[in-house]
Amino acid sequence: MGFATDAIHIGQEPEPATGAIVAPIFQTSTYVQDALGKDKGYDYARTAHPNRRALERCVARLEGGQAAYVFTSGMAAIDAMFRLLRPGDHALISRAVYGGVYRLTTQFLCQFGMEFTFVDTSDLDCVRKSLRANTRMIYVETPTNPTMIISDIAGIAGIANERNLTVTVDNTFLSPYLQRPIELGAHIVVHSMTKYLNGHSDATGGAVILTRPADAEKIYFLQRSTGAGLAPMDCFLVSRGIKTLAVRMAQHDANGMAIARYLENHPKVKCVNYPGLPSHPQHDLARKQQRGFGAMLSFDVGTLESARRLLNHVKLCSLAESLGGVETLISHPAMMTHASMPPEVRQQIGITDGLVRLSVGIEDAEDLIADLEAALEKV
Template sequence: MRRKTKLIHGGIPFDPHTGAVSVPIYQVSTYKQDDIGVHKGYEYSRTGNPTRHALEQYIADLEEGARGFAFSSGMAAIHAVFSLLSAGDHIILTDDVYGGTYRIVTKVLNRLGIEATFADTTSLEETEKALRPNTKALFVETPTNPLLKVTDIAAAAVWAKSKQLLFIVDNTFSTPYWQTPLALGADIVLHSATKYIGGHSDVVAGLAVVKNDKLGEELHFVQNAIGGVLAPQDSWLLIRGLKTLGLRMEAHEENARAIVAYLSGQPTIQSIHYPGLPNHPQHELAKRQARGFGGIISFDVGSGEKASEVIGKLKYFTLAESLGAVESLISVPARMTHASIPKERRALLGITDGLIRISVGIEDSEDLLEDLEQSLN
């Protein structure tokens, strides 16, 4: 089954009880039991809900995994996965990681006795340097937010397996339409489903998919114990959003390519970060391990003042947190999504005050290009 077909027919494509071609919203908290412990597969909606189950089966199929899990936010999904670890364990994480991931690792997990080291995972040599005797997991975000660095998933998987590490990949930017990390050797895939999977700026959610049943049992225990599950209405919104994921991802990328081509000819732009550029450090790797380059672009205009000036003149780019929606969104990571990262660390990573991130929408590309031109000039 090809990818666009799988987006329509994957998972549980209709309600098994009524034949409805859209799985209903089971807005229910508890379920009648025929006898003590005898039920129809559901007892309590924190443990399992038919609408959420349909979504979880759907994302498991798309990511080519054994079992999927839906959470109330991307951070809830990350927290649940990190809860598979124990006090005294150590994690290696990509250095250029989303600010919320950095925050939970350095401000929450550290209080629970879980240690972390941030490394440039685009280099196996640098990743190896971060290894400790108590290292239990490798967490990779690829492409990264906001500098679009790309880690070799297959190579990292081989290395992680040789060290007996749990290998976790945040696949938010690429989605399963462009990239399937489990097929490349990852153990767990994570998504902020608020972004491309939802795609319409109307739901906050997180997803996780595991490669085998053993991990599935462990993560389901954590999900049920902590309880940060996704509600039925939001689960239904994600199911609906996923139906058009292929069409949207192709449209996002088509517009992104046009904008990158325009920005490349502007002398005031100091740098552009996009895996689709031939001069991107991991361009060939991105071509090899993913089926597309995505719709996120970062570029540096030189200063925070210039960034504010550029953004202030735009008409079709909405200044907002988040990404992956049908409308084009624009942000300054240093003052928004990555403000929780200390300024010195941002400078070390290259997240400057003049760095602008665009989540390219699916508007007419000519309107977006004209808007950028009048703003930059």
């Protein structure tokens, strides 16, 4: 079946007891057993529940994985995924990674003997040279948040396979509709489902999608042991959001391109980071490995003061953290999403004080342009 059909039907079979076309929310902590040792497939909601199973089946199919496990947030999913590493193991991570991943690895996971190095994963030579004897994983965010740098997933998988390393890709920014990392050779995909998969800014969630049974077993063990599995109501909301993923992503993609083109021609904008523009240094790679360019972009207005004026004068675009919802969000990475990164690291990876990030929603593009035009006049 096609992507849109799978998004609507996988895990969403009519409920057997009543025929309800939408699965009920199983808002229960426990399940009554028929007899000692005999249950109906569920015993306790931390371990598993029907809404979680349904969502996991759907997400696994959309990413082309063997199994998926969903967690209370993207960070909970990423934390579980990194626990596949053992003390003494080393991982390479994209240099311009989401700030929360930087914080988790450098301030917490490193205390348990895991080692992390942040490298430019868009440069395959740099990836190769940064490998150590104890490297076990290459963790790639592509495009990066918020600098929109693209890494060559197939190229990295090629390097990893020579040494039996795991490649994990954070596919949050594009969703499986626009990029399928497993088809390009990745072994694991992670998501903040809070973003495009849910798409309506009304739940947080995360997913780990696996291709190898041994990894899947470990992640499921962690999910039921630590209790960070996603709750029924949130699974229901994400499942509902996923049903419209294909149409939303097509519209996000069109709006992203329209806004990027508008900003690129604006005299007050110094540069626009959007892989769909021919001016993007990896435009060709993006065309090759993605099905579209999405709706995340960042642009530089020069100074913190200019960024502040822009952010304080938009009306339709909402000043907020997060991304991937139907409504357009605008943010200041240096003071918001990436505040936990030391300023010198931010500078190194191009997160300047004048950089503004847009998560372009699916409103009418002309209304968004009018809003940005009015706010840029105040800059």
